[in-house]
Amino acid sequence: MTVTTTSTAAPASSAGAAGAAGAVRPRRDDRLPERLARSAAERAEGAQLRTEDFADWLAERRRAHRFAVERIPFAELDGWSFAPDSGDLVHRSGRFFTVEGLRVEVDEGPFRRWEQPIIRQPEVGILGILAKEFDGVLHFLMQAKMEPGNRNLLQLSPTVQATRSNYTRVHRGANVRYVEHFTRPGEGRVLADVLQSEHGSWFLRKSNRNMLVEAVGDVPAHDDFCWLTLGQIGELLRADNVVNMDARTVLACAPVADVESRALHPDTDLLSWFTGERSRHEVRTERVPLSRVAGWVRDESSIHHADGRYFRVVAVSVEAGNREVKGWTQPLFEPVGLGVTAFLTRRFDGVPHLLAHARVEGGFLDTVELGPTVQYTPGNYAHLPRADRPPFLDLVLAAPPERVRYEAVHSEEGGRFLNAESRYLFVEVDESQVPADPPPGYRWVTPGQLTSLVRHGHYVNVQARTLLAALNTGAVEL
Amino acid sequence: MTVTTTSTAAPASSAGAAGAAGAVRPRRDDRLPERLARSAAERAEGAQLRTEDFADWLAERRRAHRFAVERIPFAELDGWSFAPDSGDLVHRSGRFFTVEGLRVEVDEGPFRRWEQPIIRQPEVGILGILAKEFDGVLHFLMQAKMEPGNRNLLQLSPTVQATRSNYTRVHRGANVRYVEHFTRPGEGRVLADVLQSEHGSWFLRKSNRNMLVEAVGDVPAHDDFCWLTLGQIGELLRADNVVNMDARTVLACAPVADVESRALHPDTDLLSWFTGERSRHEVRTERVPLSRVAGWVRDESSIHHADGRYFRVVAVSVEAGNREVKGWTQPLFEPVGLGVTAFLTRRFDGVPHLLAHARVEGGFLDTVELGPTVQYTPGNYAHLPRADRPPFLDLVLAAPPERVRYEAVHSEEGGRFLNAESRYLFVEVDESQVPADPPPGYRWVTPGQLTSLVRHGHYVNVQARTLLAALNTGAVEL
DSSP: OOOOOOSOOOOOOOSSSOSGGGOOEESSOTTHHHHHHHHHHOOSBOSSOBGGGHHHHHHHHHHHSOOEEEEEOGGGOSSEEEOTTTOOEEETTSOSOEEEEEEEEOSSSSOOEEEEEEEEOOSOEEEEEEEEEETTEEEEEEEEEEOTTSTTSEEEEOSEEEOHHHHTTTTOOOOOTTTHHHHSTTSEEEEEEEEEEOOTTTBSSOEEEEEEEEEOSOOOOOTTEEEEEHHHHHHHHTSTTOBOHHHHHHHHTSOOOOOOSEESSOHHHHHHHHHHHHHHOOOEEEEEOGGGOTTEEEOSSOEEETTSOSEEEEEEEEEOSSSSSSEEEEEEEEESSOEEEEEEEEEETTEEEEEEEEEEOTTOTTSEEEEOSEEEOHHHHTTSOGGGSOTTHHHHHTOOGGGEEEEEEEEOOTTTBSSOEEEEEEEEOOTTTSOSSOSTTEEEEOHHHHHHHTTSTTSBOHHHHHHHHHHHTTSSOO | OOOOOOSOOOOOOOSSSOOGGGOOEESSOTTHHHHHHHHHHOOSBOSSOBGGGHHHHHHHHHHHSOOEEEEEOGGGOSSEEEOTTTOOEEETTSOSOEEEEEEEEOSSSSOOEEEEEEEEOOSOEEEEEEEEEETTEEEEEEEEEEOTTSTTSEEEEOSEEEOHHHHTTTTOSOOOTTTHHHHSTTSEEEEEEEEEEOOTTTBSSOEEEEEEEEEOSOOOOOTTEEEEEHHHHHHHHTSTTOBOHHHHHHHHTSOOOOOOSEESSOHHHHHHHHHHHHHHOOOEEEEEOGGGOTTEEEOSSOEEETTSOSEEEEEEEEEOSSSSSSEEEEEEEEESSOEEEEEEEEEETTEEEEEEEEEEOTTOTTSEEEEOSEEEOHHHHTTSOGGGSOTTHHHHHTOOGGGEEEEEEEEOOTTTBSSOEEEEEEEEOOTTTSOSSOSTTEEEEOHHHHHHHTTSTTSBOHHHHHHHHHHHTTSSOO
């Protein structure tokens, strides 16, 4: 089907070219936050479908394609092999990604020094969502996309989710639909465009380009694509495993209204605290050959930790009908156990705040990013004394239902991670549970402060961005 | 001498603690830009001295101390040696910095692949300037500080300029004066605090913490320190080699008024262009042992390029009277030739703009930062065909005097670089010389856009920050 626009076209303006004849323009678009709020308010129905009909639409897309993913031994990987010298897991093209070893030394916490496999993928990919007004309301073009690592395979992804290998045809597959809106200057109006980190525990210094672009002119929606309002996406974010990680991180970057003029910490103080956190940690990382990563064991079909913790490197074979290529094999990281990822929330003088954590992750480009209050996989800590359990975890696990403002299970990137799921929560607390001055490494911030930071890269980690997406789309209100 | 404050104290507010009893505060300090503008307007006289008397004050400080720097062969370095395996130049403490080798591969320009010595200094240092109101005008506490690499040895530096080794006493020398204002939360009111890159051609991923802190309570000025207004510092920035690099980079981070509401490119488009520049470049770096850096030769007293270009690694012996320690030896990087570093400027609809260049430097943490239009050392390009000369260089070199809005020679960091000097310029151009749409990699930006970017790290390189400091202090008006 094709949805046609009934709105007046937004003024064309591109990141690529200067204004006509050197004319200056307003530096800020004051109408955009209102337009995003209007889209977030439309929860029940959009130009293409009613929210209650979405499940049928997704089921239809699932029926329209044949997908099959099965685990295989490493020996059955096609094009992938362990390099003779290093034991690194590499593709013969030299592209895509490699699995290598990393040694990490940090200066606090229960784990001070360890080695682990890590994914190195130096290419910057594009995660792009196309926006367009229908009947005066911004809609976003979402894709029903199969990813081999997702338990339910098909989830709602950005319009474009492509590594450079994808769209420069290293895959030798089909063209990436709609990618020209994101790669060609002048094709649309950029609403957000920022390099953001991915999982710092599993990726070495990986960034993706998160883009929101408002289309100019008609955009036909292919069968696997669906125009949804921000509010409709918010409704879908209340369900488990519908909106994929790549969609969530882009939605987190939407320039929604930053409404709080007051906060516990002025913006400059918040930046100063963050700078202090980034400065005070020394994180030393060194690549090591995968074959010599201490504490990890390789067998025919996995590389796993000797104690069974953390994650496994495994291999899968994929058959798919709506991907750029028809079938392939690849390695995936499979975490051990369901994660728990939560922001604690409190109001101060009526202003909502979230408790952010300055997290060290070995794969971050720069030492520290702001994560949720709790970001934890139980199995990794079960063997440790109680004092080494993550702070605030028990507050989340023991929260009475009326304090849980949001809860849903979401998957991490299904192109690299197998069954990597986490319970995402917002949990309300009070002064008796967490004071205004939390322990070192934690800080109360407003949603607007996170929104102002996420305009720039490497401040807000990918897990916190999932929770920010829930706020931006109205899936949770504080 | 001691200058005492006559102002009402600024309200105490620290980055370290939340407001009293969880009270929220305004997120932005709307008075601060006005207070900085008022300080910049005071050009002739400050609370401590008249600007015309500054040269005498500095000469007196020079007389008060004995300084001697002499070149020595590597064999006379004390505590420094070439590591037996790698040939890296290291200190026996394992601290300070090391000189290692780096292999760099980039994807455009006349140099695509090279190897070079590089300084690795993983510690984050503090560059901090203390501010205080006298008679209602903000003054900044500047230090007359000897650095061995500066041709005139003594220049005006920040209040505190210290590596972590300095202030944690690895030097085993005297305490760093005033450092407690920057390291202890609650001692002052933070005006700016951001991690900024240093020279990406000479440092591997080096960041320093750039801080401006307004003091609470009396601050006695030690003999080597001087309270100056922003306008007085601007006057001094018009002279050659008075204000050192560390002072300039901190002054660039001053949160001055961002006055332009209109620009050739809206802020989101500018960020998008920057993200695109950062994404489209692939920079591959790999450390190599210093003893095996291709194209470089080590003799008794230098490591130099076989063709005599770029820079030399040399060693010096230092005797000083006002440093934390009395004497020491150390390596320095000595560039070959005087650099040329310039912003081209133009007005569009009356709004001043600077032509920024998205520069790739091998040592940047993340591929690209915004540099000046021209940043160039003639000797490095003299052997190349004319087409490979840097764009816009001839416009700068051939500019008629009435188009040169600013020109001064400044030194780079005298603690690491020997006689590293560059002519810094602002040169006005018109439509016939540079259009509104410049070549790829270049973009017209307003001073306010640079000010908004420099609140965050790794957007604006250290050379562009020197030129921004000239703007912030009123040394140049566009």
